[in-house]
Amino acid sequence: MLLTIPGILDQSGLTRINELLDRGQFKDGKLTAGWHAKLVKNNTQLTGRDTTAKQATAILTNALQRNAIFARATLLRRMRPLLFSRYEPGMEYGNHVDDAIMGSDRGFRTDISFTVFLNDPDSYEGGELVMDSSVGEQKFKLPAGSAVVYPSTTLHRVAPVTKGVRQVAVSWVQSLVRSADQREIIYDIDQTRRTLFEQNGKSREFDLLTKTHANLLRLWSEP
Numbered sequence: 001m002l003l004t005i006p007g008i009l010d011q012s013g014l015t016r017i018n019e020l021l022d023r024g025q026f027k028d029g030k031l032t033a034g035w036h037a038k039l040v041k042n043n044t045q046l047t048g049r050d051t052t053a054k055q056a057t058a059i060l061t062n063a064l065q066r067n068a069i070f071a072r073a074t075l076l077r078r079m080r081p082l083l084f085s086r087y088e089p090g091m092e093y094g095n096h097v098d099d100a101i102m103g104s105d106r107g108f109r110t111d112i113s114f115t116v117f118l119n120d121p122d123s124y125e126g127g128e129l130v131m132d133s134s135v136g137e138q139k140f141k142l143p144a145g146s147a148v149v150y151p152s153t154t155l156h157r158v159a160p161v162t163k164g165v166r167q168v169a170v171s172w173v174q175s176l177v178r179s180a181d182q183r184e185i186i187y188d189i190d191q192t193r194r195t196l197f198e199q200n201g202k203s204r205e206f207d208l209l210t211k212t213h214a215n216l217l218r219l220w221s222e223p
Contacts, residue, residue: 001184002131002138002150005069008116009145013063017056017118021167024052026086029093040094043158046084057082060116060169072190073149074112075176075183075221084118087127087166093158095132098172100152110152111180112173117142124164131156151180176221186220189213 009017026044033041046053060082064070080102087093102108115129121141128139129148132155139159140148150156152172177183193209200206 001073001180001187002148002154003069003073004140004142005067005073005147005149006143007145008067008070008147009060009063009118011145013059014118014145017059017169018167020052020056021046021084021086021118024056024084025050029085032083034096034099037093037096040092040096040157042091043093044086044088044091046086048081048083053084056084056169064116070147070149073183073187074114074173075186075217077174077176077222078108079174080108080110080172082169082171084167084169087124087158087161089161089163092126092160095155095157097155098152102172108172109174109178110172111175111178112149113152113154113156114147114149114171114173115140116147116169117144118167118169119165120144124166125162126159127161127166128159129156130159153180177217178222179220182216182220186213186216189216 024046027047029041029043029045030038032045046056061079064079098110098113100110102110121143128141131138131140131150142148158166175183177186189209190213193206193213196203196206196209
């Protein structure tokens with residue numbers, strides 16, 4: 001399931017994170033890329049040991065944890081540390097798929113990838129997040145504070161920035177439900193039962209969908 005989520009960060013959170021990024025120490029993004037991704041990755045990233053990175057991570061992590069749509073779409077089990085990336089003119093990230101397994105102990109399976117856009121899309125040119133799909137390319141350049149969430153199996157790239165600076169945060173989720181198709185079914189049922197509740201309250205139809213939602217989670221979730 002590919003989903004855009006508006007307003008992950010409010011204006012105060014955005015302002016504070018961008019102030020922190022302005023003071024941070026950015027290094028070559030190739031340092032965190034896999035052996036083949038290094039060939040096409042050209043950006044800079046805030047070093048994880050940087051104090052500003054820790055403060056920015058805390059702000060955005062709290063915002064993600066409070067967002068109900070993000071929670072229902074990802075069925076979060078655990079999340080990798082956030083990476084704050086910067087693209088200046090001439091920088092891009094060519095076609096790649098995210099590593100299936102991450103972590104120093106190789107113990108983190110990437111089910112879901114996400115990008116949170118941190119600055120105004122009108123402040124830079126180019127820099128679209130481009131997804132390769134069966135119906136062609138899909139391009140995303142969202143308002144500041146918004147996120148795009150997509151299966152980590154997706155081939156994707158970042159188009160070259162030609163003017164201005166693109167700033168984003170990216171990370172990965174290991175979900176309680178491994179299959180993207182199963183997560184989408186659970187999400188759709190959840191959305192439908194919530195709509196029914198808003199329209200008719202706790203009805204027989206709502207109860208049946210809630211039972212189905214719970215039983216599919218029991219069937220498909222992993223410990």
